[in-house]
Amino acid sequence: MQLATGTTVITNGTLVDGNGGPPIPNATVVIRDGVIQSAGRESLASTIEPDAERIDAHGGTIMPGLVEAHFHPTYFNVAALEDLDIKYPVEYVTLLAAANAKLALECGYTAARSGGSLFNIDVWLKKAIENGVCPGPRLSASGREICGVGGLMDWNPDFRKIGMDGLVLLVNGPEEARAAVRKLVKDGVEWVKTYPTGDAAAPDTNDHHTLCMTFEEMHAVVQTAHNHKLKVTGHCRATEGIKNALRAGYDAIEHGTFIDAEGLDLLLKRNVPCVPALYFEQASVDRGPEFGLSQRVIDGHKETLEGGAESARRILRAGGRLGMGGDYGFAWNPHGDYAKELSFFVNYVGLTPLEVITCATRTGAEIMGRAHEFGTLEPGKLADVLIVDGDVVRDITLLEDRSRFVAVMQGGVVKAGWEATR
Ligand SMILES: [Zn+2]
CATH class of the missing domain: 2.30.40.10 (Urease, subunit C, domain 1)
Structure with a gap:
């Protein structure tokens, strides 16, 4: 650049x-x-x-x-998760991702860490931004996200032919987990995003569902990724899943919704940052009904909102690190609203504005491994x-x-x- x-x-x-x-x-x-x-x-x-x-x-x-620490440039403000797979071809999603990157920069976000990408768009978006082809935040690229077969991102029975192929690499067992990471190594990603735990947003799992990936699969992901100097993070809501991720050697935790005292100890021991992404929950509760979210899903978001806010407070008060990233790219939580996450942490979670600004700048740069350059x-x-x-x-x-x-x-x-x- x-x-x-x-x-x-x-x-x-x-x-x-x-x-x-x-x-x-x-x-x-x-x-x-x-x-x-x-x-x-x-x-x-x-x-x-x-x-x-x-x-x-x-x-x-x-x-x-600002540093957006959980950015999905390729999520195009979808009202249903499966739209990510079936609505547009990769060519059009790439253009939408470039538009989202430009918007993020205009919103004051000069850097961003991807929380998962459709196809391998983030890697090439990053190169395009660095080469001055299109404007956008300095990007840490993720690739396709890794999920166990039948896990959070794999709920459609095969006859529907919705494989979420653009979004996820589905794995069965540690060998396939290793193979998936090696594929991402060749693609040139910096972060490996995984789905160790469930989420109320998907029909077959919930926020306390731990084993969307087994510990062995998670450990194989970390070993392989670290061997190639990649970092690993994961969608971690459930208490045991958070601890599995930390024990497996994850470099960051996304959400960290229901962390317990033991999980907090593990987090602090290696100073692993957590990106709660909480305004997403509030937006889902407030605006979900107009986009057809069911009451079950909305109730799930209410629970994760309370649990996630409590966990975020505990992590920061105990001296841990929080990144500010909002999981934007859903119809009720669209691109451009990025800084609502910051207001939410002040007005609802109870952090001071200075604490939130530090999380959204210095800590974001630390998560990207580039605090010596900016933040x-x-x-x-x-x-x-x-x-x-x-x-x-x-x-x-x-x-x-x-x-x-x-x-x-x-x-x-x-x-x-x-x-x-x-
Ligand atoms: Zn995400």
Whole structure:
């Protein structure tokens, strides 16, 4: 991805650097050749060349670009899971994924980790973004997701011929699990997404269903993936399934809905991050009925909302790490609503705005394994910056409103916001 050339100075804003410390008023951020040279209170005006580009933050907030930690660019706002398999050919889904990536960037998300991809689109979307073919967040790519036969993503009897082929690699036993990971290695993914546990969203499983994959299959996935330097995560709601994943050596936990004390210990011991993806549950409860979700499914989402909020609070209070990612790409939880996850964590889960911003910036970059490059506004980091007209720490919902964005910058280049239209 191209870096800016020359010097840019951002002034007249409050700095929230992503490390969780108190905001710094009247801050100045100096960017040289796409990299942050300084970020802080002191005025460095004397050392700035007169022809430097200047951006006025209008008394608003200067913060790191957001990181969406559970992004599905290929999920095209479907009302039913099986639409992912049967509605469009891969060619069209690829175009939709590119549009979703552009939208995410415009929403202030300068980086994202995929939580699973249809076909191998994410890998090529990532390359296209890096090569400047299309705009989007810096991406950590997943591939097809791994699921046990008859598990969460395999509920249709064979005669219906809905195999979810684009979305999942179905496995029976550790040998097939190893083979599936090796296929993903060749595809070039960075994250292996699995389905160890159930979900009320599918007809044959529920939120407490543990064995959509056996421990042996999960362990085989981790061994093979780690052998090839890939990371492993999984859809983990049920208590035992979370512990199986942590014992098998997972690098992250998605949802972590019903974690118990033993699971929390395992999580903290290796400092494994968890991405709760909770606004999805609220959106399913609120808007599910208009898209035909059954009462059984909606009741399931109510339970996971309460359980997931409690687990998220416990993890953060115990010193664990949470990523902010929202599983967007369903009709009731469409792309573009990404920052609703952040407001939800403040207004419903009870985190402070600064805690949520740190989760959504620094921790997101850590999950991607790229915290040395971005995620905070500090000297030496890439200038992935979001400038918002308004005090985000006082009103986190400002992040939901793109019309308030002065600039979304990647590597010092203004990609969206009012500044982009000057
Ligand atoms: Zn997901």
